[in-house]
Amino acid sequence: MAEPISRRGLIAAGGSLLLAGCDKLNGNPALRGLLISAEDAHRASQRLLTGGALAPEFAENQRSPNFRSNGNATAAGNAEWDRHAAENFARWSLRVDGLVMRPLDLTLEALKALPQRSQITRHDCVEGWSAIGGWTGPQLGTVLRMASLLPAARYLVFHCADRFGPTPYYESIDLIDAFHPQTILAHTMNGGPLPTGHGAPLRLRVERQLGYKQAKYVMRIEARASLAGLYGGKGGFWEDRSDYAWYAGI
Amino acid sequence: MADQQPASQQPAPGALVRRHRLSTRLWHWLNVITLFVMLKSGLMIFNAHPRLYWGIYGANFDHSWLQVTHRGDEGILRIGDAVFVTTGLLGSYRDAGGAVQFHAFPYWLTLPSNYSLADARLWHLAFAWVLALGFAAYLLWSLLNGHIRRDLHITRGEWSPAHIWGDIKQHARLRFPTGAAALRYNVLQKLAYGSVLFVLLPLIILTGLTMSPGMNAAIPALLDLFGGRQTARSLHFLAALGLVLFFVVHIAMVLLAGPLNEVRGMITGWYRLPKDRDHG
Numbered sequence: 214m215a216e217p218i219s220r221r222g223l224i225a226a227g228g229s230l231l232l233a234g235c236d237k238l239n240g241n242p243a244l245r246g247l248l249i250s251a252e253d254a255h256r257a258s259q260r261l262l263t264g265g266a267l268a269p270e271f272a273e274n275q276r277s278p279n280f281r282s283n284g285n286a287t288a289a290g291n292a293e294w295d296r297h298a299a300e301n302f303a304r305w306s307l308r309v310d311g312l313v314m315r316p317l318d319l320t321l322e323a324l325k326a327l328p329q330r331s332q333i334t335r336h337d338c339v340e341g342w343s344a345i346g347g348w349t350g351p352q353l354g355t356v357l358r359m360a361s362l363l364p365a366a367r368y369l370v371f372h373c374a375d376r377f378g379p380t381p382y383y384e385s386i387d388l389i390d391a392f393h394p395q396t397i398l399a400h401t402m403n404g405g406p407l408p409t410g411h412g413a414p415l416r417l418r419v420e421r422q423l424g425y426k427q428a429k430y431v432m433r434i435e436a437r438a439s440l441a442g443l444y445g446g447k448g449g450f451w452e453d454r455s456d457y458a459w460y461a462g463i
Numbered sequence: 464m465a466d467q468q469p470a471s472q473q474p475a476p477g478a479l480v481r482r483h484r485l486s487t488r489l490w491h492w493l494n495v496i497t498l499f500v501m502l503k504s505g506l507m508i509f510n511a512h513p514r515l516y517w518g519i520y521g522a523n524f525d526h527s528w529l530q531v532t533h534r535g536d537e538g539i540l541r542i543g544d545a546v547f548v549t550t551g552l553l554g555s556y557r558d559a560g561g562a563v564q565f566h567a568f569p570y571w572l573t574l575p576s577n578y579s580l581a582d583a584r585l586w587h588l589a590f591a592w593v594l595a596l597g598f599a600a601y602l603l604w605s606l607l608n609g610h611i612r613r614d615l616h617i618t619r620g621e622w623s624p625a626h627i628w629g630d631i632k633q634h635a636r637l638r639f640p641t642g643a644a645a646l647r648y649n650v651l652q653k654l655a656y657g658s659v660l661f662v663l664l665p666l667i668i669l670t671g672l673t674m675s676p677g678m679n680a681a682i683p684a685l686l687d688l689f690g691g692r693q694t695a696r697s698l699h700f701l702a703a704l705g706l707v708l709f710f711v712v713h714i715a716m717v718l719l720a721g722p723l724n725e726v727r728g729m730i731t732g733w734y735r736l737p738k739d740r741d742h743g
Contacts, residue, residue, distance in 0.1 A: 229559075232576055235503070239575040239582055251589035259677040266680040271519070279524035335520060335692065337676050339580065341512035342522035343692050421680045455581040462677025463588060 249456065256460040260389065263462075267395055268420035271333045276403065277344040282410035283336070285375035285382065288430040289409075294374035302414040307356075307398070311370070311435035314361035321400055321414055327351035330397050338424040339457065348418050349401035354392040356434070362388075366436040370443060371417055371428035377450065384428040385440060385448040385459070386419055395420040398431065423461035425451050474736055476642035482734035484610065490601040491729055497597065498706060500590045503574035505703055506567075507583035513554075513567035515700060519691030528697070531567035538565075595668050602660070614648055615657055621650040639720055641737040655709060663705045670699035 238244055288294040297305040302321055309317040331349040353369070369391045373382040390396055396419050400407055407413045412429025419426050426449070440446055445453030452459050474480050483491075514527035521527065530541045531554045538554025540547045550556075556569035559576075570576040574586055605611045620626060630650050633639070640649060648656065672678045673685040673695035689695040717725045721737070728734035 228571065232571055235574050236576055239586075245585070248585040248589040251585075251592060254592060255588065255677075259675075259681065262681040263677055268676060268680045269683050269686060275519060277520045277522065277525065281522045281524060335676075335679075337674075337692065338512070338522075339584070341508065341696060342514075343520045344522045345520045421677050423676060451581070455579070456585065457581045458584070458588075463675040 245456075252458045252460055255458070255463050259460075259462045263421065265393065268334055271335065271345050273333065273347070276333060276346055280336070280344040280346045280403070280411070281342070282408075283338050283424040283427070284429060285377070286410045288374035288376070291374045291376060291381075291430075293432070294430060298409070298413070305414055307415060307431065308433040309356060309360045309436075310433065311437055312363040312366040313357075313436050314363060315359070317356070317360050319356065324351055324356075324398060324400060324415070327355050330394070331401075332395055332397070332418070332420070334395070334418065334420045336424055336427065339461070347403045348397060348399040350397040350399040350415070350418070352394060353396045353398055353417070353434075354394075356398065357391060357436075360436075362436055365438045368437045368440055368448070370435040370437055370440075370448075371431050372433040372435060373412075373428050374430035374432050375412075377454075380444075380450065382428065382430070382450045383444065384417070384426055384450065385437075385443070386417075386422075386426065390419050390421070393419070393421070421462055425449070425457060426461050473643035474646075476736050476738040479733050479735050480646065481732055482646065482728045483732050484608070485732070486601060486604045486608070487610070488729055488732060490597055493593070493597050497590055497594045498710070500574060500586055501594060502703060502707065503572065504583040504586040504590070507573035507575070507578070508580060508587060509700065510566045510568055510573065510578065511580040515697040516693040517690075517697060518693050519686075521693035521696075533565045536563055591668075591671060594664075598664050598668065611660075615653055615660070617650060617653050617657065621653070626650060637719055639737065641739045643736065645737050655712065659706065659709055663702050663709070667699060667702040667706070670695040670702065674699065 289298070304320075306318040306320045307324065309319065328351060329349055330352055331347060333345060333347040335343050335345045337343050357369070366388070368385045368387055370383060370385045373384075375382045386396070396417070399416050399418050400414060402408060402411050407416060412427075412431070415431045416429040417427055417431060437443065440448040440459075444450075447453045447456075448459045449457070451457035513531040514521070514523070515529040516525060516527050528543055530539075531549075532539050532541070533554045536550070536555055537548055538550040538552065538556065540549045540553050552569065553567060555563060555565055558564050558570050564570070566573075566578055573583070575582050602611075605615075627650055633649075634651060639645065640647075669685060670689060672682070673689050674692055679686055679692070686692065686695070689698060724735050724737075
């Protein structure tokens, strides 16, 4: 008997229907909204389980021999950053503003004069790799207490010098992570000045979340009541660009 | 499955009997969807960094025990020092439009089919809840209603090498139990289901949690248990491979044992006991 459609052809046709169906579901706004809402469950359950617990810290001999950088490997091309880099960041300062009582401009020297925290932690990229390195800098909480947050402040936004195309990088965290003892503004990595690839002169370390939250080349910290109105409104470059989770504890 | 009955009351071959409980049937079909989504989205996540490591850290400069890459247009799988050419399946393939792509797993194995780590994570992390909660509920229910003790518990006699060897020989000859004996799981079935329930699923859920930096702060003991985040990531991948192997054998056994009767049993719960083999 002649077979108009071969069994193999039928399986292939069924397979591509299934594939097209999956992609259609992936693009369905209602289902996508449902999948995205799981992020709230991740945040709520992890905050409940974690409380103020610290991320694991490691010994010096457990550090990665060669710590690859994440995200942009430089902020070169940004005229302001280029100028500061040429002067070895001698006249660079971190701007702290937004919903604060006392806006600040803190030079590297001023940041280094604050009480410092050193920690050897694991950096986990959303892609799946991990690297262990040592970081030193003042706790973000110390800086925020100096600036004195207004009661309406709920989020800290990190404005960065590096760019993806025309868009500067930005990230945000809430007050729970901002005042966590391991959340520091690192100017030193593995005992030396923060290298360009890792965000010179200053990067955020927020150790209980993934790599894309660790903003590099930080120029300005802005306290805000809401993430609405900040670029795409989802609180970060990757969050706005492609629906990465704002809470990246998982 | 029905409780053990005295021989005189056992149903005859050919009889229609209740075989699977509602909890088993619901969880089974939920798993068809959940494992499909988890596997396909997981393969996409692997594509973002197609290397596996042992230990507490691991990135491009470190030694990976497994890597999928490409050499020119050839797809390459490297395990330890062994290199396999895997063009078309791993590392290099033609997409639906015919263009050569160099992701680890080809588009027809991933969710979504185009490269998107962000979308794959949306699926994977949302369905992780379905997998973990469904598994916990099923395990609890099966403990309470006696399913595990009665049907899955491997007795002392069944553990004997002679018994296991006998069962292997029966399977190798594709001679499956008939009549009332088909109502009870044989020891190879119990070993397969037991490995999934008590080894692979707990392992894949716990190693998944161990990869979360938030969970590392909450339960650092998980890192010690598995020997570090990158080891946990490798074990997570191997457990997924184990589940795929189970799936392949499972489908093969269903096809060999009579697919319509088996599928009806898993949908309605009713199963027709196989008749004795014709020895003519």
